[in-house]
Amino acid sequence: xxxxxxxxxxxxxxxxxxxxxxxxxxxxxxxxxxxxxxxxxxxxxxxxxxxxxxxxxxxxxxxxxxxxxxxxxxxxxxxxxxxxxxxxx
Numbered sequence: 001x002x003x004x005x006x007x008x009x010x011x012x013x014x015x016x017x018x019x020x021x022x023x024x025x026x027x028x029x030x031x032x033x034x035x036x037x038x039x040x041x042x043x044x045x046x047x048x049x050x051x052x053x054x055x056x057x058x059x060x061x062x063x064x065x066x067x068x069x070x071x072x073x074x075x076x077x078x079x080x081x082x083x084x085x086x087x088x089x
Contacts, residue, residue: 013080
């Protein structure tokens with residue numbers, strides 16, 4: 001079987017974490033936007049935002065929370081360990 005060479009150093013792990021973190025934060029932000037849209041119609045009344053402002057607000061909120069950080073760190077660790085196990089076999 002042919003091996004895929006993965007250059008797993010600290011910088012590639014950090015970049016992998018940042019990519020995973022932005023994807024997880026984006027998913028959580030879009031989900032938050034949908035839940036606010038579905039259940040709380042007056043959430044944005046104290047600072048009215050347009051559509052892009054609402055999406056940016058929710059993506060920012062979804063990306064920079066501790067829950068997103070923990071999810072991203074766990075997924076990154078699982079990915080790095082899987083890549084290491086794959087390259088060792």
